[in-house]
Amino acid sequence: MELGKDLVIKKGTTTIAASKSCSFSLQRDTINVSTKDSEADFKEYGKYRATISSEHLVDFSDGTGVFSLDGALLEGTKVTASWIKKSEATGDISYSGSWVVTTFELSADDNSEATASISLESDGPITRTVAA
Amino acid sequence: MKIKLLEDTEILKGLTKPAGSILSGIENAKALSWISEGKAERLQKAGLPNDYPYRERLMESGYTSEQFINKVSDKILLDINGIGPKTLTEIRKYKPHQNEE
Numbered sequence: 001m002e003l004g005k006d007l008v009i010k011k012g013t014t015t016i017a018a019s020k021s022c023s024f025s026l027q028r029d030t031i032n033v034s035t036k037d038s039e040a041d042f043k044e045y046g047k048y049r050a051t052i053s054s055e056h057l058v059d060f061s062d063g064t065g066v067f068s069l070d071g072a073l074l075e076g077t078k079v080t081a082s083w084i085k086k087s088e089a090t091g092d093i094s095y096s097g098s099w100v101v102t103t104f105e106l107s108a109d110d111n112s113e114a115t116a117s118i119s120l121e122s123d124g125p126i127t128r129t130v131a132a
Numbered sequence: 133m134k135i136k137l138l139e140d141t142e143i144l145k146g147l148t149k150p151a152g153s154i155l156s157g158i159e160n161a162k163a164l165s166w167i168s169e170g171k172a173e174r175l176q177k178a179g180l181p182n183d184y185p186y187r188e189r190l191m192e193s194g195y196t197s198e199q200f201i202n203k204v205s206d207k208i209l210l211d212i213n214g215i216g217p218k219t220l221t222e223i224r225k226y227k228p229h230q231n232e233e
Contacts, residue, residue: 125157
């Protein structure tokens with residue numbers, strides 16, 4: 001069993017620091033190929049995409065945190081990132097790809113830690129890797 | 133396409149995976165290029181190896197893995213339409229494919 005604390009997002013090979021939570025989602029469109037004569041819906045696979053979202057504590061001095069990603073959104077550059085185990089062992093599964101940063105949100109409430117949320121959408125194929 | 137890296141390879145800009153990693157979802161052109169350069173090998177698709185005796189008929193009948201076929205009795209295999217003693221001998225003599233997972 002894997003623990004949530006061990007799964008992180010890495011930009012390249014660097015973990016995006018101060019993570020509070022992160023999620024990865026893989027979705028594929030379906031194409032309905034049913035006709036008037038079909039007794040049920042028949043489906044074919046369409047295109048797929050993935051999304052990553054995560055929440056982090058804000059630390060302006062940490063260049064490995066979310067502030068390594070806001071620039072990509074502002075400048076319109078793509079990033080290489082993975083949803084992966086912090087310390088991989090043989091058999092561990094990870095998902096990697098090229099991504100566009102679509103959301104960067106900062107939140108600073110009274111009597112609470114400041115947090116940053118980011119969302120990434122895949123650009124091209126996602127590579128599933130089983131670690132050696 | 134599912135491949136196994138035979139050497140450390142930069143799979144995406146700034147991201148290198150070590151030899152032995154098994155990749156799927158990689159672009160076909162990229163995977164084929166690595167295979168031709170000897171950096172990776174293609175892994176067998178799920179199911180019986182391509183050169184397995186009477187492969188299509190066995191797959192159609194639900195016998196989709198060597199492990200499963202090795203567990204069932206000769207009598208059961210002989211009940212499959214088209215499989216006779218000669219084919220059965222070929223099946224039993226078949227050596228597992230190196231790349232099968």
